[in-house]
Amino acid sequence: MKIGLLGAGSWGTALAQLLAENGHEILLWCYEPEVAHELNHDHTNRTYLPDISLVSTVRATIELEEVALWGPVVVSVLPSHVVRPIYRQLAPYLRPEHSIISCTKGIENGSLALMHQVIAEFFPWNERILALSGPSFAAEVVRHKPTAVVIASPNLVLGHEVQQIFATPWFRTYFNPDLLGVELCGALKNVMAIASGMVIGAELGVNAMAALITRGLHELTQLGLQLGARAETFSGLSGMGDLILTCTGTLSRNRGVGVRIGQGESLSDILASMTMVAEGVQTTRSARDLAHREGIEMPIVEQVFQVLHENKSLRQGLAELMVRRLRDEGGSRC
Ligand SMILES: NC(=O)c1ccc[n+]([C@@H]2O[C@H](COP(=O)([O-])OP(=O)(O)OC[C@H]3O[C@@H](n4cnc5c(N)ncnc54)[C@H](O)[C@@H]3O)[C@@H](O)[C@H]2O)c1
Known part of the structure; x- marks a missing residue:
């Protein structure tokens, strides 16, 4: 499956690697052009995930809209304070068939909105917004240390599909309807x-x-x-x-x-x-x-x-x- 990721920090890069190892085609949006360049040429991200060689099929871009045009699944791994401005830019390219999986852990200052609530302001098909959360240090996931997380969505069918997308023998996904x-x-x-x-x-x-x-x-x-x-x-x-x-x-x-x-x-x-x-x-x-x-x-x-x-x-x-x-x-x- 074609999966776009937003955010090439530690967690975004680790999830890009996990999904690529799982056979998916990955496009990773980077904020810093030099991070995108390094990912595409050296297959490393020394700033955010040192000492790791990435699967060469992880492709990086700095063009935000490319991530939405790439495929039906968008994995959102931005820091919480930039979720609103990034989705404001991305909104014109989002379609009802997209699923958005938010992996950010934060509550917006001021609005006091959780991330699925911020995203829903720009993506009205809000039953297609999910979250991935749980005890998971990026540095351990990329080293295949056994990890278990939760995929959360009030939509049971979609939640179970997304569980499959991420699951590997070292990354176990549970489903929870309580987004x-x-x-x-x-x-x-x-x-x-x-x-x-x-x-x-x-x-x-x-x-x-x-x-x-x-x-x-x-x-x-x-x-x-x-x-x-x-x-x-x-x-x-x-x-x-x-x-x-x-x-x-x-x-x-x-x-x-x-x-x-x-x-x-x-x-x-x-x-x-x-x-x-x-x-x-x-x-x-x-x-x-x-x-x-x-x-x-x-x-x-x-x-x-x-x-x-x-x-x-x-x-x-x-x-x-x-x-x-x-x-x-x-x-x-x-
Ligand atoms: N690191 C982990 O192990 C881990 C695990 C689970 C969840 N998380 C969560 O994932 C989210 C991302 O964390 P991380 O550890 O990948 O962050 P990070 O600190 O490693 O990386 C920060 C990211 O933010 C980007 N960025 C900085 N300024 C920006 C801007 N103005 N606009 C857009 N992007 C900008 C950087 O390019 C980088 O990709 C956080 O909410 C964190 O709580 C992290």
């Missing part, structure tokens, strides 16, 4: 990843890490239920699975940001030193705004927001978390 819940989990876990990095960087201990993952999942679940997500999604691959990966895995960039904050660096210095995106930094703002809008208490999200964006000290944020009014564990209040 909203799956996308929400994928975005919110990045906030907890930053918090987990803070725990590591400030040497707060493994008791704190276990408490963070558990109470973090509770916060995600409360917000998700309020927004209409299914409870089971939060204990699945895109929920608990991705939360465990990103809070414990050293490859997580969001966790890396938190580690450096915990060691005393400023957010602006950290971001200035990074080429790649750490989605959690912006998602923290959206998550906190969503919690306020929905009237859901998310104390960990709130403190991460204040430490990142309001210059609160980590020590102060932690103190406030620990002495909050005591609660029942399973209650709807966090």
Whole structure:
């Protein structure tokens, strides 16, 4: 099958490789012309996925419309802050027969829209928008490390077709009809990843890490239920699975940001030193705004927001978390 991909960062390149290895014909849209040139001539992407030789049938382009004209499937692997402008440009070339699989993990600042909701503004056949999410570091997928993810769509037939497109003996795909819940989990876990990095960087201990993952999942679940997500999604691959990966895995960039904050660096210095995106930094703002809008208490999200964006000290944020009014564990209040 002919598959176009948007975004040649780590994840887009890894998925292009996976799909090419699965026998599909791949066209990969790159933002940077030099990345496209390197992909086409050297079959590498040293900026975003070093030390990997790509299948020579992965072809790169910098012409956005070529991806839509290439075939019926578009795999969207852009950073969340560019999804809107890129789809605005792509919209005239999208057709009702396209299927769009969003692999981006984020919530747009301001609109507080999930990625399938942003894409739907430019692609009105919204039952053909799906998501791929779950615990999956690009660097492991390209090395054929066993990985399991979720394909989410309210459209059962399409969801099962897309499951087949991605599945390989090292990349197992499950189906989940809860598109909203799956996308929400994928975005919110990045906030907890930053918090987990803070725990590591400030040497707060493994008791704190276990408490963070558990109470973090509770916060995600409360917000998700309020927004209409299914409870089971939060204990699945895109929920608990991705939360465990990103809070414990050293490859997580969001966790890396938190580690450096915990060691005393400023957010602006950290971001200035990074080429790649750490989605959690912006998602923290959206998550906190969503919690306020929905009237859901998310104390960990709130403190991460204040430490990142309001210059609160980590020590102060932690103190406030620990002495909050005591609660029942399973209650709807966090
Ligand atoms: N890296 C992973 O292992 C992984 C795994 C699962 C999901 N994701 C998600 O996939 C999405 C993409 O992440 P990534 O790791 O591939 O990112 P990355 O940081 O590796 O790459 C960023 C990409 O954004 C592009 N870009 C930068 N500025 C742009 C602009 N103005 N317009 C268009 N494109 C621009 C760059 O060319 C590059 O392709 C994120 O939402 C991330 O959370 C990543």
